[in-house]
Amino acid sequence: MQGEPIVVLLVEDDPAHAEIVKRNFETSRIANRLIHLSDGQEALDYLYRRGAFGDPVASPRPGIVLLDLRLPKVDGLQVLKTIKEEPLLENIPVVILTTSASESDVVKAYECHANSYLVKPVDFSKFVELMEVLGYYWLAWNQRPNI
Numbered sequence: 001m002q003g004e005p006i007v008v009l010l011v012e013d014d015p016a017h018a019e020i021v022k023r024n025f026e027t028s029r030i031a032n033r034l035i036h037l038s039d040g041q042e043a044l045d046y047l048y049r050r051g052a053f054g055d056p057v058a059s060p061r062p063g064i065v066l067l068d069l070r071l072p073k074v075d076g077l078q079v080l081k082t083i084k085e086e087p088l089l090e091n092i093p094v095v096i097l098t099t100s101a102s103e104s105d106v107v108k109a110y111e112c113h114a115n116s117y118l119v120k121p122v123d124f125s126k127f128v129e130l131m132e133v134l135g136y137y138w139l140a141w142n143q144r145p146n147i
């Protein structure tokens with residue numbers, strides 16, 4: 001499980017959920033840089049390198065996006081759709097990480113080309129376990145092309 005660390009863009013408006021993800025990545029043996037943004041507009045600004053995110057060195061392209069659906073300013077599905085319609089961004093894996101188990105949300109996410117859809121468990125220990133498995137699968141075991 002060696003390789004270059006990748007940038008993980010976490011778009012999550014719930015500070016407690018963001019902290020669980022952050023702590024899990026810190027305690028795992030997978031070295032990555034986690035960038036946490038709390039709304040959809042901020043995520044799009046980061047991805048398009050607008051405003052405060054204009055410097056590509058300070059705002060590197062993520063190797064994966066962990067995206068909540070229910071976000072302020074710009075909804076997560078719109079962020080997903082924008083990523084997957086943009087040639088410069090479309091190959092970035094986007095994992096939906098949300099509390100919604102609604103079949104219509106799952107269908108919409110996959111119609112917008114989500115790479116995975118995960119429902120956050122209510123139970124804290126199950127959420128931590130999900131983050132551990134997610135981290136190892138997407139950040140250590142999964143093979144990515146050099147983009």
